[in-house]
Amino acid sequence: MAVLEKDQMLSLAENAVKSAVKKGAAEAEAYVYEGQATNVGIELGQITKSNRIIDQGIGIRLAVNKAVGFAYTNIIEGHNVVESTILKALSAARANKPDPDWKGFPEKKPYATAEKLFDPKILDLRSEGLVDIASSMLNAAVSVNKRVFPIEGGAGAAYLSSAIANSNGIAAFDKGTIMECSLAAVAKEKNRVTPVCFEFNAERAYDVDPAWVGKEAARLAVSALKTKQIKTETTKLVLTQFALQELLYYTLINAVKADNVQRNQSPFKGRVGEKVASQNVTIYDNGVFPSGLRTWTFDGEGVPHQKTALIEEGVLRGFLYDNYTAKKEGVESTGNASRAGYLSTPSIEATNFHVTPGNKTPDELLGEVDDGLLIYYLQGAHSSNPVSGEFSVVATPAWKIRKGEITHSTRGVMLAGNIFEALKNVSIVANNERKMGQLIAPWIIVENVRVIGK
Amino acid sequence: MEEILANVNELAVSQFGAEYAEARAQKLHKTMLTLKEGRVEVAKQGIENGVALRVLVNGAWGFASVGSLNAETLKKAVSDACKMARTASSRLKAPIKLAETKTVNDRVQVKSKKNPSAISMEDKINTALGINKAALGYDKRVKSCTIDYLDLTGTNFFVNSEGTSIEQDKLYVWSRITASAASKGVFTFSRDEIGSTAGYEVFDTEPPEVIGETVAKRAIEQLDAKPPKGGKSPVVLGPNVVGVFVHEAFGHLAEADLALSGGVLMNNMGKKIGSDVVTFYDDGTVPGAFGSFKYDDEGVPAQKTLLIKDGVVTGLMHNRETAQKFGAEPTGNARAEDFRVEPIIRMRNTFMAPRDSSFEELVEGVRSGYYFKSFRGGQANLDGTFQVGIQEAYEIVNGEIGEPVRNASISGNTLETLLKVDAVGKDFKLWPGRCGKGQTAFICDGGPHIRVKEVIVGGSA
Numbered sequence: 001m002a003v004l005e006k007d008q009m010l011s012l013a014e015n016a017v018k019s020a021v022k023k024g025a026a027e028a029e030a031y032v033y034e035g036q037a038t039n040v041g042i043e044l045g046q047i048t049k050s051n052r053i054i055d056q057g058i059g060i061r062l063a064v065n066k067a068v069g070f071a072y073t074n075i076i077e078g079h080n081v082v083e084s085t086i087l088k089a090l091s092a093a094r095a096n097k098p099d100p101d102w103k104g105f106p107e108k109k110p111y112a113t114a115e116k117l118f119d120p121k122i123l124d125l126r127s128e129g130l131v132d133i134a135s136s137m138l139n140a141a142v143s144v145n146k147r148v149f150p151i152e153g154g155a156g157a158a159y160l161s162s163a164i165a166n167s168n169g170i171a172a173f174d175k176g177t178i179m180e181c182s183l184a185a186v187a188k189e190k191n192r193v194t195p196v197c198f199e200f201n202a203e204r205a206y207d208v209d210p211a212w213v214g215k216e217a218a219r220l221a222v223s224a225l226k227t228k229q230i231k232t233e234t235t236k237l238v239l240t241q242f243a244l245q246e247l248l249y250y251t252l253i254n255a256v257k258a259d260n261v262q263r264n265q266s267p268f269k270g271r272v273g274e275k276v277a278s279q280n281v282t283i284y285d286n287g288v289f290p291s292g293l294r295t296w297t298f299d300g301e302g303v304p305h306q307k308t309a310l311i312e313e314g315v316l317r318g319f320l321y322d323n324y325t326a327k328k329e330g331v332e333s334t335g336n337a338s339r340a341g342y343l344s345t346p347s348i349e350a351t352n353f354h355v356t357p358g359n360k361t362p363d364e365l366l367g368e369v370d371d372g373l374l375i376y377y378l379q380g381a382h383s384s385n386p387v388s389g390e391f392s393v394v395a396t397p398a399w400k401i402r403k404g405e406i407t408h409s410t411r412g413v414m415l416a417g418n419i420f421e422a423l424k425n426v427s428i429v430a431n432n433e434r435k436m437g438q439l440i441a442p443w444i445i446v447e448n449v450r451v452i453g454k
Numbered sequence: 455m456e457e458i459l460a461n462v463n464e465l466a467v468s469q470f471g472a473e474y475a476e477a478r479a480q481k482l483h484k485t486m487l488t489l490k491e492g493r494v495e496v497a498k499q500g501i502e503n504g505v506a507l508r509v510l511v512n513g514a515w516g517f518a519s520v521g522s523l524n525a526e527t528l529k530k531a532v533s534d535a536c537k538m539a540r541t542a543s544s545r546l547k548a549p550i551k552l553a554e555t556k557t558v559n560d561r562v563q564v565k566s567k568k569n570p571s572a573i574s575m576e577d578k579i580n581t582a583l584g585i586n587k588a589a590l591g592y593d594k595r596v597k598s599c600t601i602d603y604l605d606l607t608g609t610n611f612f613v614n615s616e617g618t619s620i621e622q623d624k625l626y627v628w629s630r631i632t633a634s635a636a637s638k639g640v641f642t643f644s645r646d647e648i649g650s651t652a653g654y655e656v657f658d659t660e661p662p663e664v665i666g667e668t669v670a671k672r673a674i675e676q677l678d679a680k681p682p683k684g685g686k687s688p689v690v691l692g693p694n695v696v697g698v699f700v701h702e703a704f705g706h707l708a709e710a711d712l713a714l715s716g717g718v719l720m721n722n723m724g725k726k727i728g729s730d731v732v733t734f735y736d737d738g739t740v741p742g743a744f745g746s747f748k749y750d751d752e753g754v755p756a757q758k759t760l761l762i763k764d765g766v767v768t769g770l771m772h773n774r775e776t777a778q779k780f781g782a783e784p785t786g787n788a789r790a791e792d793f794r795v796e797p798i799i800r801m802r803n804t805f806m807a808p809r810d811s812s813f814e815e816l817v818e819g820v821r822s823g824y825y826f827k828s829f830r831g832g833q834a835n836l837d838g839t840f841q842v843g844i845q846e847a848y849e850i851v852n853g854e855i856g857e858p859v860r861n862a863s864i865s866g867n868t869l870e871t872l873l874k875v876d877a878v879g880k881d882f883k884l885w886p887g888r889c890g891k892g893q894t895a896f897i898c899d900g901g902p903h904i905r906v907k908e909v910i911v912g913g914s915a
Contacts, residue, residue, distance in 0.1 A: 040542060041515075044714055047545050049515035050538035052531075053794055056521055061496070072500040074521040085501070092497035095575035099493055127541040135545050151715035151836075186716045186836060193716040195835045232685060263490065264597040265634050267641060345488075345496045383831030383843020385861055387634045387641035392863035392912035394833075394841040412839045414865050414912035416684055452684040452912055 003123070004034045004056065006173045009163035012076065016060055017165045020086045025062035025093070028086075029105050029166040031300065032058045032076070033342040039156035040130035042183070045142075045149060047134050050127040057342035058082060060089045066102040069093025072343045103327040105166040111297050111304050112288060117176035121206040125157040125179070133210045137181055140214030145187070147225070148218040151196070153183035155210065170302040178293065179203055181210045187221040194224040195396045195411060198242075198377065202435065204291045220376070224397040224409040230453040236372030236427075237415070237446045238365060238401065245439045246381035248353065251389045251419040253438075256285075256310050256318075257336075257348040258325035265387050267420060268316055277314040277423035280358065284309055285320055286440075287335055287351035294438050300339035300346035308334045314424075322348045355441035358429035362443055365430040367404040373413065373451065374399040374406060389419040414452040422446045455479055455523070456621065459505070459613035462528045466509045467615050470536035474510040474552060475615040477532075478751060479503075479523060480793045482608035482624065483571065487578060489601040492586045494579055504793035507532045511539035513549020519794045553777035553784050555754050557617040562748045564623035566653025570605035573654050578603060581662050585631055588666025593674045595637045599666070603629045605654070610751075618753040626744070626896055627656050628886070631665055635673035642676035642860065644669050644845055645830070649886030649896060652742030672828065672846050679860035682847065687911045688823035689864065690816045690850065690903060693883040695826045695842060697899030700734055701804050701889070702832035703840035703868040705899070708736070708761045708769075709787070709799045710776035718838045718869055719767060728765035728872030731809050735760055736771055738786055738802035744886035745804075745897040749786070751797035756786040761804075765872070773799050791893035801889060806901030809878035816877055816905045818853040824911060825850050826864065838868035841912075863912040871909060879903035 013030040020028035034056040041049040057074035060082075069092030073085045133155040141150050161175035182200035186193050197220035201208045239247070255266040268276065287305025289295050298304055301323050309317035321329075322337035325348065338349035366374070375395050384391040393416075397409040430443040459477035466475035486498040504521040505528055516539025518531040543549075570578075582601045589599040606626045613619045632645040646669050650656035691699065707717045714720065719727075738756025740746050747756055752774050760768050772780065773788035776799065788797040817825065828846035843863040849856035879902035889897045 038538075043711075046547050047514075047542055048550060049517065049796075050542040051515075051517035051519070051796065052534055052538060053519040054521065055519070055794055059500075067494075068496045070496050070498040072498070074502050074504060075523075077522070077524075088499045092499050092575060095579060096494050096497040097579070101493075127538045131541055131544060149716055188716060191721050193718065193837055195837045195839060259490075264636060265641075343500055343502070345498065379833040379835060379839065380831060380841035380843050380863060380865075382833070383829070383841070383863060385641070385643050385830075387636075387643045388861070390861040392843060392861060394839060394863075394865045394912075396835055396837070396839045411837065412865060412867060412910075414684065414841075414863070414910060416863075416912045450684060452910060454910065 003036060003159060003161065009161065010171055010173050012058060013163045013165035014171055016058060016082055016086060017167055019083065020060060020062050021167055023086055023090060024064065025090060026064055027105055027167040028060065028062040030058060030060050031339065031342060032163045034161045035158065035341060037156060037158040038125065038127055038130060039154055040127055040134045041154040042134055042138060042150060043152060047131060055341065058085065059342040060085055061345060062089050062093055063102060064090065064093040066098040066100065067093050067096035068102060069096055070345050101328050105168050106170065106301050106303050106323045106333060108169045109304050111172065117204055117295060119177045119205040122157045122177035122179050123159050130155040130157065133181055137183055137210035137214040140211040141183060141185055141218040144215055144218035145222045147187045147189055148185050148221055149188055150183055150185045155181040164302040166302060172298055172302050174297040176296065177204060179206055179208055181208050181213050183213055183217040185217045185221045187225050189225055194221050197221040197224060202293055227409045227411055230400060230410045230413060232453045233451055234448055235451050236369055237449050238369060238372060238374045239444050239446060240376050241434055241436045241439060241441050243375040243378050244441050245436050246378040247391060247419055248439065250381050250384045250386055251391065253350050253353060254386045256320055258319040258321045259348050261319050262325060262328065267389065272316050272318060274316055275314050276316045277311055278426045279314040280426050280429050281311055281314050281423055282356045283311040284354045285336065285350050286354045289352040289354060289440060292352035292440065293435050294351040299335040300337040303333045303335040303337065305335045305351060320348055320350060322346055350438050352440050353438050357431045357433040357442040360428060360430050362430050362432050365428055365443055365445060366401060368428055368445065369401045370403060372401045374401055391419060392416045412454060416450045416452065422449065455611050456613050456619050458525050458528065459611060462507060462532045463613060463615040465529060466532045466536055470533055472509040472511050472536055476508050477613050478506045478793065479611040480608065482606055484604060484606045485575065485578065487582055487603040489582045489586055491590065491599055492583060497575055497579065502792060506790065506793045507535050508796060509535045509539050510550060511536050512543035514539045514543035514546050515550065516542065517796050550775055551778045552774040555774060555784055558620055558749065558753055560620050562622040564625045566625060568654035569607065570627055570654045571607045581657055584662035585666040588663040589631065589633045589670040592667050592670035595635045595674060595677060596633055596670045597636045598634045600632045601629060612751065612753050614753060620749050620753055622749055625651055625653065627654055631669045633669045633673045635677055637677045640677050642673045644673035647886055649744035650742055651744060651746050675858050676860045679858035682824060682859045682862040682911050684912055686908050688820050688907055689909055690820060690825045690905050692827040692903055693881065693900050694828045694885050695844065696806055696901035696904050697885050698829045698832040698842055700806050700901060701801060701899040702834045702842065703871065704734060705736065705801050705804045706834050707838065707868060708771055710770040710772045710780060711799045712836060713770055714776065715836060717836045722767050725767060726765045727767055727869050728762060729875050730764050731878040732762055732765045732872050732875050733807040734762040735807065736801055736804045740803045743803045743884055743898045745802035750788045751790045752788040754784045754786040754788065756802060759785045771799055771801065773797065789895050791895065795893050798891065800891065800895040801897050803884060803898040805884060805899060808880050808882045808902035811877045811879045813879060813903050816879055816903055817850055817855060819877065819905060820850040821852055823850045824859060824862065825855055826862065840868055841865045864909045865912060866909045871906060874907040875904055876907050877905040
């Protein structure tokens with residue numbers, strides 16, 4: 001695949017910054033992005049499609065009299081386009097009101113080298129290779145049981161690169177690859193269909209395991225066929241990474257963003273050093289986690305990624321900052337300014353949100369459960385109260401655990417509680433950590449959660 | 455533009471073996487604002503121009519998206535798309551075919567009273583500041599107010615190898631307002647959205663000060679609310695909650711691609727799955743509504759599609775591919791978020807038809823239950839399990855609205871719940887929203903007030 005070169009992207013960014021300052025910006029920043037992705041898609045049990053998406057563009061952020069404006073374009077061929085984008089950013093800034101808390105773009109800092117971000121084999125992967133991966137995943141799934149019906153999935157390879165420059169002298173480039181395969185399946189018996197079961201594998205290097213993904217999605221779907229209702233009770237939950245990702249994204253991750261803390265939208269405000277979770281809970285945001293899916297050299301403002309302590313043995317240690325919120329408090333940015341490519345301005349987001357693992361294997365963890373539920377997929381976590389942490393969600397399917405063994409699946413179970421209370425009730429953390437989007441975590445046990453059966 | 459696109463399609467068919475080719479170009483301009491407590495974090499403007507090329511070769515799809523309107527770049531991209539389709543077709547068991555549609559040649563122009571592209575950035579900032587002022591000024595316990603604003607204007611071009619050629623103006627105005635309140639260790643949160651395809655005049659019918667106050671008032675009211683009791687309960691649902699219920703619990707299951715994936719409607723076509731008062735539509739033709747358009751992204755005219763009539767499943771939402779599989783007509787539900795993605799089956803304006811009950815009659819029928827007025831989010835599964843989170847709720851005690859209730863949600867199975875709808879109101883309202891199905895689509899949903907004999911209420915008490 002032909003991609004934009006480092007020098008091309010850097011000079012585009014640096015020239016845009018120079019030109020913006022010349023045109024009247026007090027200071028300026030330019031972010032150039034390229035993403036190229038090739039995917040092969042599965043629909044209704046067969047490979048039906050392949051696509052390639054090439055997206056590139058430049059976003060220019062600048063300040064005039066402490067008022068910030070931003071403009072972007074996805075057309076970067078030709079001098080005039082970038083120039084007119086700069087003029088749009090200037091006119092947006094001039095229409096805006098001054099912000100007394102605006103204290104400028106970040107200053108230059110040394111970067112550490114993040115490990116294993118880029119695999120040239122992924123860059124060269126074509127749809128033929130992806131068809132092979134998708135088809136071995138499909139074959140693995142249907143070989144588990146003929147009642148399995150793969151409904152959707154695929155295999156994809158992506159190359160991402162970015163260059164950033166600002167008027168404080170930052171000029172940096174980074175590139176990386178991501179590869180993934182995923183499968184959603186149901187199991188069918190007579191007229192009954194299970195809820196959707198899903199598995200995936202995403203890696204920075206060319207080493208995904210499609211056969212495991214296919215088998216696991218199929219195994220989960222088949223095990224959801226035999227189902228019994230459960231009663232309303234307060235019980236123990238084993239939360240897998242799927243459930244944790246849903247619950248934490250809409251609650252805890254918001255609570256540790258400095259922006260929300262400063263704006264009185266976090267129950268953690270003023271509580272650094274206090275115990276906010278059980279001593280089994282230790283969480284870092286680690287933007288340099290080796291081979292992490294969100295591992296990059298720098299963030300969306302050119303600030304180095306780093307490892308930031310959030311909760312250590314239950315004690316709140318700190319928050320996630322971008323340049324603006326850090327300067328407002330007189331601290332250093334933690335490198336958590338995130339961008340959705342060229343078309344967004346930076347906002348605070350976790351990088352790799354790492355719940356550190358314990359010692360127990362998943363089997364040993366289940367062995368500790370006399371009576372409880374194993375939770376994979378949640379519906380409705382996005383309707384949690386992001387400020388209070390209260391959630392009221394549906395787990396479907398979920399699996400009943402008795403005396404350390406999974407006995408049967410159940411559907412439509414409602415779980416109600418508060419994530420900040422749940423953190424205090426984490427009794428055991430397993431050793432089976434895996435990467436799932438921005439989460440890196442093992443299975444955990446949470447005690448005393450209200451479960452509403454049918 | 456149309457000529458370039460037609461040439462690319464011609465190349466796909468004559469040189470690269472495509473049985474069908476379509477080219478969809480967009481030239482769009484966006485303005486966006488984010489305000490936090492009256493501080494305009496950033497004022498943004500952007501241009502997104504690009505082309506999506508989709509081809510069918512040997513019954514498999516190939517798709518290429520490029521951020522360029524350059525003829526040479528497009529020729530290369532369509533060659534790639536055809537190659538990829540051929541590769542994807544190598545293991546195909548059932549080739550994809552498309553239902554026939556009439557070819558269309560049309561130019562669709564937007565006529566808005568206040569086109570957002572003619573409104574200055576300063577005016578847009580002032581509108582957002584007005585909302586913020588009303589929200590923060592409502593009560594000292596309102597701690598934060600975030601306002602996102604977006605307008606999008608421009609033109610889409612759709613040309614396919616069958617002779618259809620459409621130039622269609624696009625216009626969307628959208629804003630989301632969230633507020634949080636805090637008092638005595640209780641944190642509450644409230645949000646609303648407005649959205650229109652008519653124009654900036656949406657702020658004349660939804661005045662900034664009213665929107666701000668509504669959102670703030672809800673956050674404040676929840677401060678003294680109590681948690682609901684978990685378990686089965688009769689409920690009265692407001693149009694806002696009915697809308698998200700129709701959309702999530704039924705609408706997604708009536709998308710033909712999800713029905714084919716094993717959704718519960720597949721075995722229920724033509725069957726009675728709801729009580730006699732249940733009638734649902736998905737309508738792409740409501741003037742000015744956030745989910746309306748004239749042609750979908752396969753060049754098929756939008757229409758008013760009857761999904762369920764008096765409790766009986768009558769239709770599904772189709773694209774050309776699923777319509778062919780079902781032997782049905784395409785319904786104009788194929789939508790793509792932008793040039794980067796393929797069109798998939800999406801809802802438009804989805805709603806329940808009103809009947810004849812008054813609000814008082816609905817509430818009078820409940821001895822002990824809840825009135826759920828406004829939703830926070832919702833989600834459903836193929837097996838019909840749904841969840842709707844509620845942001846504004848009240849107790850119903852002996853047929854009267856009582857104390858406010860906080861952080862409730864409802865759940866159940868669609869097929870069981872539709873049979874339990876026992877009365878439907880005569881009022882009606884549509885609400886704008888955004889639906890996520892891998893891509894984001896602008897939609898509306900709504901209906902009248904309704905009463906449901908029993909749902910599961912998720913509560914911590």
